[in-house]
Amino acid sequence: MSLSALLSEYGDLYLRALLNTWRLTALCFAGAFAIGVAITVLRVCPVKPLRVFGDFFVQVFRNIPGAALLILLVYALPRLRVLLSYEMCVIVASVLIPSAFCSEHLMSGMNTISPGEIEAARALGLTFTQLIGRIVIPQALRSTVLPMTSLVVGTMLTTALGSQVPLRPNQLELTGAVNYINSRAVGGILAFAISAALYVATALVIGWVGGRIDRKVRILR
Amino acid sequence: MTQIQSRDVPVIELRHVDKHYGDLHVLKDISLSVGKGEVVVIIGPSGSGKSTLCRTVNRLETIDSGEILIEGVPLPQDGRQLAALRSRIGMVFQSFNLFSHMTVLDNMILAPTGVLKLNRKAAKDEAMALLDRVGVADQAHKLPAQLSGGQQQRAAIARALAMHPRAMLFDEPTSALDPEMIGEVLNVMTELAADGMTMLIVTHEMNFARRVASRVIFMDGGSIVEENTPEAFFTQPRSQRALDFLQSIRN
Ligand SMILES: Nc1ncnc2c1ncn2[C@@H]1O[C@H](COP(=O)(O)OP(=O)(O)O)[C@@H](O)[C@H]1O
Ligand SMILES: [Mg+2]
Numbered sequence: 001m002s003l004s005a006l007l008s009e010y011g012d013l014y015l016r017a018l019l020n021t022w023r024l025t026a027l028c029f030a031g032a033f034a035i036g037v038a039i040t041v042l043r044v045c046p047v048k049p050l051r052v053f054g055d056f057f058v059q060v061f062r063n064i065p066g067a068a069l070l071i072l073l074v075y076a077l078p079r080l081r082v083l084l085s086y087e088m089c090v091i092v093a094s095v096l097i098p099s100a101f102c103s104e105h106l107m108s109g110m111n112t113i114s115p116g117e118i119e120a121a122r123a124l125g126l127t128f129t130q131l132i133g134r135i136v137i138p139q140a141l142r143s144t145v146l147p148m149t150s151l152v153v154g155t156m157l158t159t160a161l162g163s164q165v166p167l168r169p170n171q172l173e174l175t176g177a178v179n180y181i182n183s184r185a186v187g188g189i190l191a192f193a194i195s196a197a198l199y200v201a202t203a204l205v206i207g208w209v210g211g212r213i214d215r216k217v218r219i220l221r
Numbered sequence: 222m223t224q225i226q227s228r229d230v231p232v233i234e235l236r237h238v239d240k241h242y243g244d245l246h247v248l249k250d251i252s253l254s255v256g257k258g259e260v261v262v263i264i265g266p267s268g269s270g271k272s273t274l275c276r277t278v279n280r281l282e283t284i285d286s287g288e289i290l291i292e293g294v295p296l297p298q299d300g301r302q303l304a305a306l307r308s309r310i311g312m313v314f315q316s317f318n319l320f321s322h323m324t325v326l327d328n329m330i331l332a333p334t335g336v337l338k339l340n341r342k343a344a345k346d347e348a349m350a351l352l353d354r355v356g357v358a359d360q361a362h363k364l365p366a367q368l369s370g371g372q373q374q375r376a377a378i379a380r381a382l383a384m385h386p387r388a389m390l391f392d393e394p395t396s397a398l399d400p401e402m403i404g405e406v407l408n409v410m411t412e413l414a415a416d417g418m419t420m421l422i423v424t425h426e427m428n429f430a431r432r433v434a435s436r437v438i439f440m441d442g443g444s445i446v447e448e449n450t451p452e453a454f455f456t457q458p459r460s461q462r463a464l465d466f467l468q469s470i471r472n
Binding site for chain 1: 279281301304305306308309311312314316317320322331332335336364367377381384
């Protein structure tokens, strides 16, 4: 099929798939970010079992392939009587894996904080929670905007796991849309190239926004 | 605590404090007290344990044995009580340690609002008054990195004062400063002393020590070698080690 034929026949599908990819990416990154922050707090808290749990969580989800996690969610959870929709399985996998990387970025961001500032905060009588919430996490976040930007892109690419489960046509994301088209027409490499171009364009926008934010919040030392 | 007690009980008291870093015996049987309104200056060669001593007072460093009392009450082990106690002892560091992601004003009001639960407006008004007192009110809306070292250190002193501390600890507050900025910080400290603040100061500024100290403590190798009046310490120290030290820094 030619580009114009593809677009005229499947233009709506691509558009919906693009919007679905954006929606999944935003949703999953928000979830990954919240869990990543929470896990990071556990990893530095004074309670040893919580630290161990946090490290374990990160080791597991940082090192498991997305497809393997998805298979576990789809086939193993029903045995535990937890029934998630296919889309929800994709979302859970695309939250958990990036959340581990989010925590790793935050941990390295924390290493940029001057130990003297931590001491000053303790000397002023800040509690652990205040120290984390007002000094440590804000500084760690502001020094990790660029890696977090890459993580948004990484999360977007992880949502391509959606192509590995049977979703309804209106739930398809960009990669799943290619499979769908190629199963009913000969879209070939071109069908894929359209999705790829949309991924790349999105990543460029994310990168540009990330760069702007980084310049704005980066900490002068 | 009754009036009579608060007059008699030292603000800071260390009794037979010992501390090791592994094999290094860094504080050896340290006993020391700082009464209300006293300015005690600690002098001694590098590595003698001055910073460590200073940092044990608000438990930034733990001790192996001995006792530390603040206004007659033993230091809490940890948790909220320790945080509450720390909030009543101001600390000024060699490296200023202003929070680098916040404006000077936000540095000032963080602990008063977060720890003392002051409302923002009251905290802000007081912060501005204190910044004015140390001469950096015009820098309130800048980030620490945009200030000179002397300005940062004066703001750090103001930040500690905003907590209405019972005592202030200074660990070489001018050692990281360019020479032309040392005076402005020492002036602020001199005024504080004149206002009756209880202070424990580690410094190498001998003229300042001589002028401001109620008592001088000379440390070497983790021990207090000599405790003396500033006049006597600087003119005729009792110990040979103090004499050697004073000679070495005069040359
Ligand atoms: N965290 C630490 N771990 C191990 N040794 C330390 C630590 N802090 C300080 N020391 C050692 O303890 C001794 C006293 O240090 P310090 O109190 O900083 O001395 P001063 O402030 O008088 O120069 C030094 O020998 C120093 O190397
Ligand atoms: Mg020192």
